[in-house]
Amino acid sequence: MEPRVVFHRLVQRDMDGILRYYIEEAGESVADRFFGAFLALADKAVENPKRFHPISGQLRRANVPGFPYHFLYRET
Numbered sequence: 001m002e003p004r005v006v007f008h009r010l011v012q013r014d015m016d017g018i019l020r021y022y023i024e025e026a027g028e029s030v031a032d033r034f035f036g037a038f039l040a041l042a043d044k045a046v047e048n049p050k051r052f053h054p055i056s057g058q059l060r061r062a063n064v065p066g067f068p069y070h071f072l073y074r075e076t
Helices: 011-025 028-047
Strands: 005-007 053-056 059-063 070-075
Touching (some): 005 028, 011 028
Antiparallel strands (some): 005 070, 053 059
16 A cells, blocks of 8 residues: 555644735735745655654654745655
């Protein structure tokens, strides 16, 4: 069975807040840049779940380059 990635349950809520903040404070281009960086990072996590820093057990942390944010996921 191929490894699968499950994102932390709060990723979607946090993503909505971050995008709203960037749109209001820095403009849509910054929000788009952040979202693109997040999607590229999520793709890398799916392609190779062991790529990013382990936190505990199967839980891992991926830092979004160029932004002060990260997301958590686990490999199943």
